């Protein structure tokens with residue numbers, strides 16, 4: 153924002169450096185005081201670039217978001233440790249519901265605090281913790297879907313528990329089979345598929361839907377899944393949510409044998425699967441949380457500007473973006489009617 157030196161006020165923030173005959177009179181980021189104003193007048197500078205109030209506010213928001221993200225990262229690492237303890241105890245003995253409640257409760261709190269920043273954690277990866285992280289990430293996604301479906305506290309807790317524990321049977325599989333990079337043999341495939349039954353056995357004393365989620369999360373709407381080829385509509389909704397969250401998490405994660413897909417590819421894939429293999433309504437709710445363009449990725453807008461995707465909206469094609477290029481520094485909600493003429497051309501990689 154250009155401001156005449158005559159109109160400068162103390163406390164304003166300089167956006168660009170000011171030169172006089174190649175001499176830097178003032179550097180960018182300088183907070184203007186009386187002396188500076190006098191100096192500018194002395195050098196016959198008439199106009200300078202000032203950071204606008206709108207920009208200042210946005211910078212403040214971004215600073216706060218950075219702090220929240222750091223908090224979330226820390227909490228995520230602690231959750232990985234808690235999940236490890238929970239699983240080892242559950243396999244030998246019982247499910248510690250206190251730990252489940254604390255993990256699910258924290259996840260819900262963080263989703264409430266700032267779901268967009270929280271969902272960026274899905275790209276985090278802790279070496280050697282794939283199965284634990286898979287359970288946590290799936291729970292984050294399932295709970296965000298549950299919230300969109302209007303689930304109340306108790307239902308969300310149950311969904312969180314079912315999701316956190318759905319793959320617990322995987323821990324009874326030999327690491328050699330689990331980490332194998334080559335194609336699995338028929339026998340090995342059966343061992344892997346058996347994690348559903350193993351899981352249900354470990355969870356036999358838990359709530360019915362928790363046990364069913366372990367047993368049936370690989371069933372598909374068209375009855376082509378495993379272990380029982382049950383059709384989707386015969387399964388409780390919680391199991392169907394766990395199932396989709398599980399597919400989504402697996403696809404966005406890097407595994408030894410294949411690279412992670414871009415969230416845009418994943419959603420296209422889910423849309424194709426939708427109707428035949430997964431529940432369309434639940435996929436829709438997932439899409440409401442996830443922008444087609446991953447949060448944190450960079451895109452090119454039709455006005456030529458580069459922008460960063462910062463927030464999902466109800467329209468997966470039109471997220472909220474931050475433009476940070478040249479003099480432009482603003483946050484644009486592409487789902488807002490006022491911005492109907494602006495759209496995303498492509499992803500920048």
Ligand SMILES: [Fe+2]
Nearest residue numbers: 318319369370
């Ligand atoms: Fe599974």
